Amino acid sequence: MSHSYSLIQLVNDYLEYMEIERQVSQFTIRNYKHYLTRFTDWVHTQNQTSLANLNLSHIKKYRVYLSRYTDQKGSTLSRSTQSYHVIALRSFLKWLIKNDHDVIAPEKIDLPKSESRSLKFLNQDQVQRLLSSPSISKIQGLRDKAILELLFSTGLRVSELVNLNRDSIDFDRLEFTVIGKGKKARLVFMSTRAARWVKEYLTKREDQWIPVFVRHSRDQAPIISDGKKMRLTTRSIQRIVKKYARAANLAIKITPHGLRHCLHSETRVILTNPGITSARNVYYQQENSIVGLNLANGTLQKSKIIAKESHIASLYSVWADGYELVCSPNHRVFTIRSNGISEIIVKDLKPGDFIMGIKKVAYKGKKFVDPQIARLIGYIIGDAVISHARRGVIMHDKDKSILLFYQKIIKDFLRGSTRIEKNPQSNSYRLNFYSDPFVNFLLEIGAAGLAKFKRVPTKILNGSVAEIKAFIAGLYDAEGKSNGDPRLFSSSKELLKDVQMMFIRLGIDAHLLARNRTVNLPRKIKFSHRFYALQILGKKDQQLFIKLIPTLKNQTLKINGTWTEDRLPVQPLLRAIFKDLEHEGETGFRYALQLNEGIKSPRYLNQIVPLRSTVTKYIRQFEKFNYKGEKLSILKQIHVSKNIKWLRVKKKERLKSPRYSVFDFTVSPTQNFITDGIVSHNSFATDLLSQGAGLREVQEMLGHKNISTTQIYTHVTNPQLKKVHQKYHSGNK
Numbered sequence: 001m002s003h004s005y006s007l008i009q010l011v012n013d014y015l016e017y018m019e020i021e022r023q024v025s026q027f028t029i030r031n032y033k034h035y036l037t038r039f040t041d042w043v044h045t046q047n048q049t050s051l052a053n054l055n056l057s058h059i060k061k062y063r064v065y066l067s068r069y070t071d072q073k074g075s076t077l078s079r080s081t082q083s084y085h086v087i088a089l090r091s092f093l094k095w096l097i098k099n100d101h102d103v104i105a106p107e108k109i110d111l112p113k114s115e116s117r118s119l120k121f122l123n124q125d126q127v128q129r130l131l132s133s134p135s136i137s138k139i140q141g142l143r144d145k146a147i148l149e150l151l152f153s154t155g156l157r158v159s160e161l162v163n164l165n166r167d168s169i170d171f172d173r174l175e176f177t178v179i180g181k182g183k184k185a186r187l188v189f190m191s192t193r194a195a196r197w198v199k200e201y202l203t204k205r206e207d208q209w210i211p212v213f214v215r216h217s218r219d220q221a222p223i224i225s226d227g228k229k230m231r232l233t234t235r236s237i238q239r240i241v242k243k244y245a246r247a248a249n250l251a252i253k254i255t256p257h258g259l260r261h262c263l264h265s266e267t268r269v270i271l272t273n274p275g276i277t278s279a280r281n282v283y284y285q286q287e288n289s290i291v292g293l294n295l296a297n298g299t300l301q302k303s304k305i306i307a308k309e310s311h312i313a314s315l316y317s318v319w320a321d322g323y324e325l326v327c328s329p330n331h332r333v334f335t336i337r338s339n340g341i342s343e344i345i346v347k348d349l350k351p352g353d354f355i356m357g358i359k360k361v362a363y364k365g366k367k368f369v370d371p372q373i374a375r376l377i378g379y380i381i382g383d384a385v386i387s388h389a390r391r392g393v394i395m396h397d398k399d400k401s402i403l404l405f406y407q408k409i410i411k412d413f414l415r416g417s418t419r420i421e422k423n424p425q426s427n428s429y430r431l432n433f434y435s436d437p438f439v440n441f442l443l444e445i446g447a448a449g450l451a452k453f454k455r456v457p458t459k460i461l462n463g464s465v466a467e468i469k470a471f472i473a474g475l476y477d478a479e480g481k482s483n484g485d486p487r488l489f490s491s492s493k494e495l496l497k498d499v500q501m502m503f504i505r506l507g508i509d510a511h512l513l514a515r516n517r518t519v520n521l522p523r524k525i526k527f528s529h530r531f532y533a534l535q536i537l538g539k540k541d542q543q544l545f546i547k548l549i550p551t552l553k554n555q556t557l558k559i560n561g562t563w564t565e566d567r568l569p570v571q572p573l574l575r576a577i578f579k580d581l582e583h584e585g586e587t588g589f590r591y592a593l594q595l596n597e598g599i600k601s602p603r604y605l606n607q608i609v610p611l612r613s614t615v616t617k618y619i620r621q622f623e624k625f626n627y628k629g630e631k632l633s634i635l636k637q638i639h640v641s642k643n644i645k646w647l648r649v650k651k652k653e654r655l656k657s658p659r660y661s662v663f664d665f666t667v668s669p670t671q672n673f674i675t676d677g678i679v680s681h682n683s684f685a686t687d688l689l690s691q692g693a694g695l696r697e698v699q700e701m702l703g704h705k706n707i708s709t710t711q712i713y714t715h716v717t718n719p720q721l722k723k724v725h726q727k728y729h730s731g732n733k
Contacts (some may be wrong), residue, residue: 090106158234164176166209169198263327263663265279267326271287316347320647322647327675338631358645397428485560496512542557543559573631619639
């Protein structure tokens, strides 16, 4: 192993091991040989006498060499190609260690960050345009039509499709077996439509060659016995899909894999651990325990994320009673219809519709700092300047007593000395605290930055209940309104949405409002900007705020809320039950409702959203009239769900940019999760999912058995899969 020749010999032994023991494809072996040859050549240029002498410093130099490498044409290596070089090297080192060679541990070598690659998806209209693109007047077009239909129907990988043989397809049972990743066999189901097109294509063929999909040319050689050499390649399939995607005028770039397969990246999702985090973090981290809602009884339930996806989409901003959800047009939320709680996609939402929200998601949290330090951080984020250059924090307030309060916290908990002085530039006071370690701490937790970009530090967002109460108190001391009902102000919408989620942890309903404001600056200059207010409107919520949040401005707060009881938008259910009763000849129900419950107005069936107590009266009378329909059970279920709140949609607008990174999650068993205080249904991607199939079954059909891909996986039997495919795939309808 001391000379380059011996290193080359080791590489050859490793490639032989991969071919014989691991049985990887010749394509992979050729690539690995290319990558490792480049590595051995580089080692030779470094005059290394032994692989044992290679350390992280050498690997760093090798990485620099890859990043600067240019071939004879002047082309450089892409970051993904650089990653493949490092992957091959790490795999080689693992094999060397396994064979008792003393080399650097492969785990110490990080992979280069590669370009972000997102899967694109097609909607139903785009799929139909794509499938209708081939001209079936010629055999090539008929073949291409069969290929597209089969890809759409089965979700086959391209490598699986090109290796498909005639004798493997059972047209009676509409199924066949393929050998997928890891050399594992799996049963695949076709739709009736896909089977029809494949069968028609094979019937029109004049040969009896084994491959299902072959090349067609004028000078076809009849001497080929089995036609294996005429089999299409994976590159051919990719070109075919690209060709018809162009012909269909699809606005997005689609690949064969895109036929196999929606939340803004900053949407707050609630996991069981660590708690509140962004959709982007949920997608990239390993934690998959998530909080869902059991719709049968309205209680929170621990669930699992069983699949994750990322793609590019346009986005809508939906505002509903002070809660904002930013998501793709096909994202689904919950509303109430005549058949009960029902899904609705965002693009179909209209102002006045009601969607489901959550009142409280309580969890213990993990202690981060002393609550008094959390309070200090809250005030600093609200109204202070963090100066890295001056290594200090400057806090401002017109009320000197507030600065004296925080001066004591700094003295007692940080052992720091401060100075309070009159601000020469305004009618206020300022507190100066110089501490390099504390400034570094604030920078590390993300407490610094421009006002409109500030956020609640993640560790405080998911801290203990005592910490979040103290943090909100500190923020309120800085940015809270000093008179009237509780409200916070900020130019950072995301900061207040973070706080809104903290209020949900406490069971306080806070409403986010956007305002435009114009400020008169010196020299008659007017400055217009948008700011946001987080307001506590309900009487019970105001009482709870005053009880839980120890703000210094408590004495000036007033309880003037008028909302004392939930309203339940169950008018569609009430109308449906009325219709059933009248159909059964119960003409005296309206009179009994007026006589026994004092309900005279029929407006509760239309315009007026009834209070929970009013719904109680309706239920009582329905039962007295011996109504036994399922709609009453659903009405009672909604009535007793005390942790659900119904939010009226005020505004829905499409965001300007047409391209955003969005993230989809599929959750089991609740099939829903909490997103910025709103209950979201599972997102969908494939045709099967959009038609109502469960993703676990679809995963099995697609062969996604790798734990890093599916995270959580539950096996189902092949007969179950076949039933799902027959029931849900649009090609069977």
